[in-house]
Amino acid sequence: MLKSTFVGKSVPRKEALSKITGAAKYIDDLSFPGMIHGVTVRSPVARGRLKKISFEGDLPWNEITQVTAKDIPGENCVAVILKEQPMLVDGMINHPEEPIVLLAHPDRALLEKARKNVKFEIEALPSVLSIDDALSKKAVVWGSDNILKSYLVEKGDISQAFAEADLIVEGEYTTGAQEQLYIEPNGMIAVANPKDGVTVWGSLQCPFYVHKALKTLFGLPDDKIRVIQVETGGGFGGKEDYPSLIAGHAALLAWKSGRPVKIIYDRAEDMAATTKRHPSRTRHKTAVTKEGKILGMDIDFVLDGGAYLTLSSVVLSRGTIHAPGPYVVPHVRIKSAAVATNTPPHGAFRGFGAPQSIFALERHLDVVAARLGLSPEEIRRRNFIHQGQQTATSQTIKEPVDFDKLMDRAFEMSHYHSKIKRFEIENKTSPIKKGIGFAAFMHGSGFTGSGEVYLASVAGVEATSEGRIRVLASSTEIGQGKNTVFAQIVADALCVDVGLVDVAQPDTSVVPNSGPTVASRTTSVVGKLVEDAAKGLQATLRQSGFLGESYTSAQFQEACLVYLEKFGSLKTLSQYKAPPGIFWDDEKYRGDAYGTFAWAVYVAEVSVDTRTFEVKVDDFVAVQEIGRVVNPLLAQGQIEGGVIQALGYAIYENVIWKDGRMANNRMTNYIIPTTMDVPRVQVHFEEVPYAYGAAGSKGIGELPMDGPAPAVINAIAHATGGDFKHIPLMPEDLMRILT
Amino acid sequence: MKTNAAEFDLRTPATLGEALALLGEPQGKWRPFAGGTDLMVLLESGNLMHKNFVNLRGFKELRGIEVSPQFVVLGALTTFSAIQENELIKKEFPCLVQAAAQVGAIAIQNRGTIGGNIGNASPAADSPPALLIYDAEIELMSTSGARWVSYDSFHTGYKKTLLGAGELISKIRLPRTTRASGRTVHYFRKVGARKAQAISKVSVAGWAHVEKGVIKEVRLALGSVAPTVVRGKNTENLLKGKVLSPALYEEARSILGGEISPISDIRSTDVYRKRIAQNLLSEFLEHVGLDQ
Structure with missing residues (x-):
C-alpha cells in the first residue's frame, strides 16, 4: 500500500502538457454559435455628473446592442462586500475608465468605431487624487470624510512606551501602485436569457464571487446562475473581484441581444481600467531602549482605496495586522484607514496590504538601528517573536518559530557578513557601490480574523464511474499549481497513485463553494478540507467492507466501482472548522488574526552605478518556514516568481497617474524586469509541519511579495548611505536624493 | 488590437523600380514598410494613421x-x-x-x-x-x-x-579610417529603464583619436537629449587638440550641458537626462585618458 508518497515530491504539473502544447483553451480561444463581441465605453473624467449619452456618427446603431444602467434587471451594483459600486454609471461618475455604456455587435472593427462615437455630456466635479487630498478633504467624495474603512489595534499603553524610551524615532514611508500584469488579460463569455438564466465562462479566481454578483445584478435565484472558470493565465488577486464586472457586462449584453457575448480586454484597457495594488503611506513612531529593545510602535497606516470600497476593508485589515512585523512589542497602537480617491478602485494583489506596511517597517527598523548605533541584524535579533509570545493583536504564537535560525541560514547562504566587510573596502575606489540588505517578515495563512469561519468553505472528493477520484472545489488553477497539489494531497490521504486523482473544473453547478482562491489559503486551508474529505471517503469504503486495511491502487479502484454499483454514488464533503483555541474579536480587532504564519528572512545584494544611478540586484536569498512543502518545484517557482514581481515593485514598476488615470498603460512604458534584470534567486525552505494545514502545509503564495522591496531598498541604502522612503525607487529619485 | 487591419493597404511590388514609383506618387500616399517593428506598435494601439505602405522586404x-x-x-x-x-x-x-x-x-x-x-x-x-x-x-x-x-x-x-x-x-x-599612430577610443552606452526591451532615456556614443596624450580628433553623439539625435559639436571643439585635465573634464561637462536640451516625459526627467549625459561624457573621457 502506498504511504505518503507524493507529498514532498515535485510531481509534474497536471495541466503542463496541455499548456505547453497549446491545447489548453483560454477564454479567447472559445467561440459559441451566434456569438457576438462586446465592448465597454468608459468615463473620460475622474469625477462628474453624467447628463446625457448620445450615439453619434454615421453608424448602423440599430444593429448595435446598447446597454446602459437602465437595462439592468436587478440591482445596479457589483455585490462584493458592500453593494456600493455600480455595474454601470447611473448619474454619478467616480473615476476615469468607469463603465457607462456597453455595446455588442458581430463586427469587432465596427464596434471600435462605435465605441469612439458614443459621446457623453458630463458636468465635471472636483476630484480627489491622492491620500493627502483625501485626508485633507480637498473635496468630499465618499461619506462625510473620504474614509472608506478604519481600524484601531491597541496593545499595552503606547504613552508608557514613549515615557520610558531612551530614543524615539519617527519616519514616513510611501509606496506606489503596482500593475498586476498577469499574462492573460481579462475576458468573459456570457449566455443569458430569462428562461435559462445566466451562464458565464471566464478567466477568474473566484467563481462564487461572480455568482453572487450576477445573482444580485439579475435578481435571479442561485440555480439560475452558473459560473465556469476556464484555463486562466494568472491572477495575482487581479481576477478576484474585477471579473464580476466583466461577467456582469457580458451577461447584460447577452440578455439584451439574445446572443452569446464575448468581452476580451486588450492589454491597454486591462491596465487602465482594472485593479492595481493600493498606494500607501505609513508613519512610524518607535520607542526603543539604548540596548535596542523596542518598547512601543505607534503606526499610522493609510491606503488609497480608489473610488469604491470593493475589497479595501480587508486589504487594509491584512496590512494593519502585518504592520508591526514579526517582533514582540509590549506597547502597540496602529491606526489605519483606507481613503477614497477618484481613481479606479485598487484591489486585491498578492500580499494584500502586507507588502506596503512591511516595506515601511523593515525600512524603518534599519533607520532605528542606525540611530542607536546598532547593526540592522542586531535590532531584529533583540526583538524577534518566539513561541508563546504575543503579537500586536495579542495572538499567542502556538507553533515553534525560530527567526534566529532563519536569519543564520539566510546570512550563510548570502555570505552576508563577509560581503559587508568586502564592500566597505571595494566601494571606496569604485564608481559602482555595492550593498547588502535584508528584511524579516511573516505572512498570515488564510483569511484574516473570523474570515474563514464566516466563509465556512466546503470541498470534497467523489468516485467517478471510471473508478477514478475527482476533487470537488471552487478553488481555481491560476498558474500556482492547485490542480497538482490537490491531487498530491488526496493521493496521499487515500494511499493511491496520484495519476488516479482528477480535479474538477470549477463550475458553480458542479462544485461546492470552497471559497475564493486568495489569501494563500488554497493549499493549506482548502487542501485540508480536500484531505479530510478524502479520508472520509476512505473510511466509508472501509466501513462498507469493500476496502481492506491494506490495498493497491487497483484494489482501491475496484472497491470504488463495487460501492458505486451498490449505492449509486460515493462522494464526501468536508466543511471548514477553526483549529481549537482560535478566538477573534472583530470589535476590538484582537485575538488570533490567522491560524498560523509563514516566516521568512530575505537578503538582497545590489550594485548602484553612481554615474547613471541604475540599480542592479546581483543576488537574492529567500529563506522561509512554510510548514511542510507539498511540491518543492512548484513552491520554489512561487517564491522565485514572487521575488521577481516584488523586485519590480521596488525599483522598476512606476504607475504614472494623470488626472486619476494610468498614463503609461502599455508594456512599452510600464517597466517590469525581464530575465536580464533579475538575479539568481536562492530559495531555501525550513519545514516545520503545521498541524492544521493540509499535509502539514502553511500558505506560501503571497509571502514572497512581502520582503524583497525592503530588502532591496535597505541594500541600496547600505551601498550609498542614502535614506530612501518611497518605492518604486527610480534612478531619477536616487540621483535627486544622493546629489 | 484596436486597429482594423482591413483598412490598410500593404503592397509588395515585384521590383524596386515599381516600389520607388509608388513612393513617388503625389501627396506621399505611400510610405515604406521595412522591418515594421516601429509601425506594428502603432498598429496595435490604434495609432497608425497612415494607411498605405510599400513592402520593401523582398528587395x-x-x-x-x-x-x-x-x-x-x-x-x-x-x-x-x-x-x-x-x-x-x-x-x-x-x-x-x-x-x-x-x-x-x-x-x-x-x-x-x-x-x-x-x-x-x-x-x-x-x-x-x-x-x-x-x-x-x-x-x-x-x-x-x-x-x-x-x-x-x-x-x-x-x-x-x-x-x-x-x-x-x-x-x-x-x-574606414586608419590612423598610423596613436590610439583610437570607441565608447557607447545606452541608459534605459531596464537591461533589454527598453527605449533609451539617454545614450552617448564617442570616438576619439589620441596621440601622446593629445586629443587629435573627437566625435560625440547623443540620443534622447534633444528633438533629434545630436552631435555635441561645441564639446568636440573644446576637446580637440587638448590634453585631458580635471579642469578640461569640468569644462567639457558644462559645455555639453549647454548644447543639449532634454525634456521631461513619461520615461525620465530633463534633470536626469542632462546629468547622465554629462556623467557618460566623463566616462568616455576617462577611457580617452587611460594609459597615457
Missing part, C-alpha cells in the same frame, strides 16, 4: 554589407542581427555593434532594419548616435536617381528629415 539590392578599401556599405534593410554578426563592423565600428545589440529584443533585432531606424527619426533610436560618431553618409534614392548626404545633416527637427518627396533611404556607408 535584395537593399540588403547586405559590402566592404571596399574606403567604406563599409550597409543596405538599408540590413538587420541589427546581421550587423552584430559582421566581423569587420565588430572590429572597426564596435559602437554600432553595441548599439545594434541594444535594440529591443532579439526578435526585433532579427527584423528591424538600420534604414528603418534612421527613417523613423526617433531621437531615442539606438543606432543613430553610433552612425554619427563614425561620420556615416546615407544614400537617398528615388525614381529620379540617388544622392549621398552626410548623416549629420539628415535630421532637421523632431521627426523631420532631408528625405524629399518619393525618396527612400537605400544605403548607409561608414568611411
